[in-house]
Amino acid sequence: MAKKKVLVTGGAGFIGGNFVQYMVNKYPGYDIYNLDLLTYAGDLTKHRNIEKKDNYYFVKADIADRETILSLFEKEKFDYVVHFAAESHVDRSITEPEIFVRTNVLGTQVLLEAAKLVNVTKFVHVSTDEVYGELDFDPKTFFTEETPLQPNSPYSASKASSDLLVRAYHETYGLPINITRCSNNYGPYHFPEKLIPLTISRVLNNQKVPVYGDGRNIRDWLHVFDHCAAIDLVLHKGTNGEVYNVGGHNERTNLAVVKTIISTLGKSEDLIEFVQDRLGHDKRYAIDPTKLEQLGWKPTYTFETGIAQTIQWYQDNKEWWEQIITGEYQNYFQKQYNV
Structure with missing residues (x-):
């Protein structure tokens, strides 16, 4: 019996990278293909522990490169696609929005077309709670799967656009799909420009930690390992065509997160430096994950x-994030693959 082939796009990124490791180790009977363009946030050094395994394959490619992607799908005939690949940093989307449209919208459409042509069993599109816009500070209000899409940044607008394309390919062509929308992830291999790893790395180096505005913006935090388990469940048991919200039930202000890290590391809050607020900075995100919990998922990590x-x-793992900060990680592909 032929092994199932799973294509994971963006598998050199943070969440996708953790998911690739999760799948390679949990499903030795699946062949896991990691497709990534290795842009600034794509790091292959995290996969040193699995790169010799016989069910792991790496493909360097651009998801918006139609000819390459169609050729790859025709050759490999993937059974499943789990689509993480995206430009995802809000600040970068404010200064360079066109890159986000190309990767997140056009790239998703190219993948959908390829998936349709080879009749994949399931296409799971990994999205974000940011497509819903923002909530007020009322702790009783939450995003549900029925919340209207009201994105406020070029990043979240590009993700909402890709969500709608995925839905359209299901409704028009019958492509088997699920969409997941997660709250803020954290955990191992998080790229050091995001809040939690940025704070940890800077505090360890006794550097100032920038906090936007007054730090009162609230996010719901989800451990990346819990997120991987949720996507695994949706991939195998999600009802065709459905959206599932993935939330951690761990709401914290940005300032509280920073203070927790500083306190845990035994450093002074004098390291906090308030900076001009981000343009269009959403007040609060919070997810109601009841639908996914009814499917059989529960987060295992509290924020603490x-x-x-x-x-x-x-x-x-200081050597990992230090080589990210210095840029040395970008040479790993050339060294490993002799190109």
Whole structure:
């Protein structure tokens, strides 16, 4: 019996990279293909522990390169596609929005077309709670799968656009799909420009930690390992055509997150430096994950256990994030693959 082939796009990124490792280790009977263009946030060094396994394959390609993607799908005939690949940093989307449209919208359409041509069993599109816009500070209000899409940044607008394309390919062509929308992830291998790893790395180096505005913006934090388990469940048991919200039930202000990290590392809050607020900075995100929980998922990490584990991981893996900060990680592909 032929092994199932799973294509994971963006598998050199943070969430996709953790998912690739999760799948390679959990499903030795699946062949896991990691497709990534290796832009600034794509890091292959995280996969040193699996790159010799016989069910792991790496493909360097641009998801918006139609000819290459169609050729790859025709050759490999993937059974499943789990689509993480995206430009995802809000600040970068404000200064360079066209890059986000190309990758997140056009790239998704190219993948959908390829998936349609080879009749994939399931296409799981990994999206974000940011497509819903923002909530007020009322703790009783949450995003549900029925919340209207009201994106406020070029990043979230590009993700909402890709969500609608995925839905359209299901409704028009019958492509089997699911869409997941997650809250803010954290955990191992998080690229050091995002809030939690940025704070950890800067505090460990006794550098100032920038906090936007007054730091009162609230996010719901989800450990990346819990997210991987959720996507695995949706891939195998999600009802065709449905959207599932993935939330951690761990709401914190940005300032509280920074203070927790500083306190855990035994440093002074004098390291906090308030900076001009981000343009269009959403007040609050919070997800109601009841629908996914009814499918059989529950988060296993509280924020307290998850952030402690994450801080410890960054202390134990200083060489990983230091080579990210210096840019040395970008040479790994050339060295590993002799190109």
